[in-house]
Amino acid sequence: MSDDPAPGFVRVRLDLSYDGADFSGWARQRARRTVQGELESAISTVLRLGEPVELTVAGRTDAGVHARGQVAHVDLPGEVWAAEGEKLVRRLAGRLPWDVRVWRAAQAPAGFNARFSAIWRRYAYRIGDHPGGVDPLLRGHVLWHDRPVDVEAMNAAAKLLLGEHDFAAYCKKREGATTIRTLLDLHWDRTPEGIAVATVRADAFCHNMVRALVGALILVGDGHRPPGFPGEVLAGRVRHSAVNVVRPHGLTLEEVGYPADGLLAARNREARNRRTLPGCL
Structure with missing residues (x-):
């Protein structure tokens, strides 16, 4: 099935962020x-379209989750x-609410699909473990944990989760959806301000996986x-009662990666195939 825009239409890539x-x-x-509702309404209004538009997004974030580098497309x-087209970003700035911004709107290359052409998504999760709590100016983006966390211990545990696995133990199950993903990067760093930041990058994520x-x-x-506990949970392929899905406000979608323009259409087709692990056909 072709994913090209209908005759007479142009596919437009939008780069955006939101609180x-x-x-x-x-x-x-x-x-x-x-977010989708606000954007679709704003685009229809500023372009004076007679019918609603529909956005396709790289990653559908949950309630309370932020995005700095979200990508969507609209035909x-x-x-x-x-x-x-040249006026769209400025016009949207005057129409959208303060908590969502479009930074770039450009005609997409042939074969581009914001969701299916993506080869990875990168999230950050931020934790503050200062005994006094989180800086009030950062409270909407940092989870406070009331005990100190050892970044090196978490990094040792994280290494055991990398690669292609069935992440069923870390996902909210959806009927007919696979939970096989390739975790490309998972590591923790400390900022100069003392915030523990997890960088999590995968080809795709299932529901609640990062949290x-x-x-x-x-x-x-x-x-x-x-340190071996998260890997044991992964191997069990079922949710573990000790593992909580942490609150959404510490999570931000930071960036979405795409292949070179000439590979977009092939990636678009490949990403639609249902995945299985070797030996699990």
């Missing part, structure tokens, strides 16, 4: 405020894009569990 605190996640919902009438991984690693960091 997720007051949104019920990305995906449009009836009677709830969402617009060619004549509208030719006449109004559950962080929940397991915190148990290692504060001494409740040994």
